[in-house]
Amino acid sequence: MYAVIDIETSGGKFGEERIIEVAVFRFDGNEIVDQFISLVNPDAHIQPYVQKLTGITPKMVRRAPKFHEIAKRLVEVTEDAVFVAHNVNFDYRVVQEEFSRLGYDFQRKTLDTITHAQRLIPGLKAYGLETLCESLGILNSNRHRADGDARATVKLLALLLAKDTEKKIEGIARNRQDTTPDHSFSKLTAELYNTTGLYYIHNSKGEVIYLGQSRNLRNQIDRHFLATNERALQLQAEADSIQIEPTGSELIARIVEHLELKKLKPALNKRTDKYTLSQGLFIDVNDDKSVRSIRVQKVKKERPIIHFSDEATGLELAAQYCRNFGIQPKDVAMSFQLDAMQAFYNEHLEVQKIRVTSPIKRVWRTAFPFINAMLIDKGRKTGEKSMVLIEDGKLRGYGYFELEMQVADLETVKRSITSIASSSYLASLVYDHYHKGKFDEVRTY
Structure with missing residues (x-):
């Protein structure tokens, strides 16, 4: 049994997103046997870009049930089923966080349709839900809404089940707690769940042939070694080792990725990889x-x-x-x-x-409504914070600290940070992080 789910969230800081809409379809592999669809009052601000993307406004959710009012129904409709979503790590994390606020430990087997689409439908340029729907003729008349995207994911799952002659998906539903098939670097990635940072894939000569960053390194690296498109197969054939560089901060990972791609020019990265803001x-x-x-x-x-x-x-x-x-x-x-x-x-x-x-x-x-500021973000370990320094309106660098005294003196901060040459693109990455409310704190001086 599968519980195919999609959520829309309020946006904001990582870990503080609140559900504003949820749709769950209980699917037995042939037909939908139960469903639950609802707007949710998040008791939080809905970011303007979310309102624009989804069409969900504060007025629409004002009289909607709050999460604690729908929690029991979500437990029922997902019970004894595999939690399925397109990019499941996001949906599962946010749902778990909502339950955690209620003091309930929500645990389900999970399955990511992206991973299995890459395995069973090789050769596509991208594996986002919209791209897959267009490529496979799946109609989604209500995109970026939980109902429409969850229904489309049900249709995608049905197609994947039909193509899965090895029955790996059914095996997950029957037995496995981990949805990811094994590959050459499975032992390495097993310890990287929810780790934010960069990864460098080297060939046998020690050359970096691919690099990337992610908020979930395990999921991202697994995708490279489970996909079957031409570029992925070449990467799998040449990969000899993987170097991991945790950053804690998604922003620092994106900054370093951009700089490293420009410097190293890995053979298997696309030219556009270093410009994710399009x-x-x-x-x-x-x-x-x-x-x-x-x-x-x-x-x-x-x-x-x-x-x-x-x-x-x-x-x-x-x-x-x-x-x-x-x-x-x-x-x-x-x-x-x-x-x-x-x-x-x-x-x-x-x-x-x-x-x-x-x-x-x-x-x-x-x-940026400030000229000089320290933008505080998550660190690489418990007790550590990361920091991005803006001075005279320009990005100056980034660093980490554990003690408050380390950031109390500006000159000490300047000596300890990793300095970088500011550019409009790097500053844009900072703005993207700032606009989405992902910094823990903004300290102006």
Whole structure:
């Protein structure tokens, strides 16, 4: 029996996301035998980018049940079933955290449809749910909502079960606690569950042929060695050893990954791997330096002022920019982006006092409402914190500390951090982390 689940969350800091919608379909391998679908009142702020992506607003969840009111039903519908999701580590973690707040230890076998799609449907460029649905002709008329995505995952699971002639998925449902088949580096990855950091895959000559980062190194590395597409098979054939570098902080992992990819140029990484933020903000100015247009679009050859993970985040910053400098969205927005930018403009009523004239500097001052700050994040072990230093509006470096006295003196901090050459892309990574509320603390000075 399988409990196929999808959740939508409020966004925010890692470990503090709250469920705003859940859908569970109890699937016996042939048909759905039970289901539960509900909006959930998170008792927390829903991030604007989540509202834009899902269409779920605070008004919609105001009268919805809170998690403690649906917890018993979730236990019932998932009992004695494998917990199935597309990228299961995320859904399972958030559900476990919700139950943990109630003092209940929620434990289920888990199965990730991404891992088995890579094994059974090789050769695709990507294995996101949307890409798989398009490639396999699976209709999902309600994307980015729990009901639509969970139903699509049920259809995907049914297809995978039909293609799984070795019956590995059924074996998991019957016996195994661990959904990941063995591979050459299984012993190494077994200890990396929920470990955040980087991994370097070396060939027999000691050369780095691939590197990456993840919030869950075990899951990410396993995917490389279970996939059957051409690039994965080449990696599996050449891989001789793996070096792990825990960072604790997802942001530091992304910063180091970007720098290392530029320096090492591993043979099996794609050129685009070092630029995971694919959207950018562009401002066109008139001869008198006034703003003619503001665009948020996919980054190609033209270099943006700032990068984003998605269009909605860029439009929100553009709206804040307009509010700060007395610009009406209707005068500068692209026609197809005007409604979204205007909606964000109406949300951001507070005006920041920014005394710079350059459009580029104005964008960055709008993005970061501080000039000098230490941005505190998770560390690599218990009792340790990581820190990113912003000075004079520029990213200066990162480091770790255990004692408060280590960050009490700015000069001591500067001597202890790993200095990096600031760039608009690295600063954009910091903004992405900051905008999503992932820092534990922001200390200005």
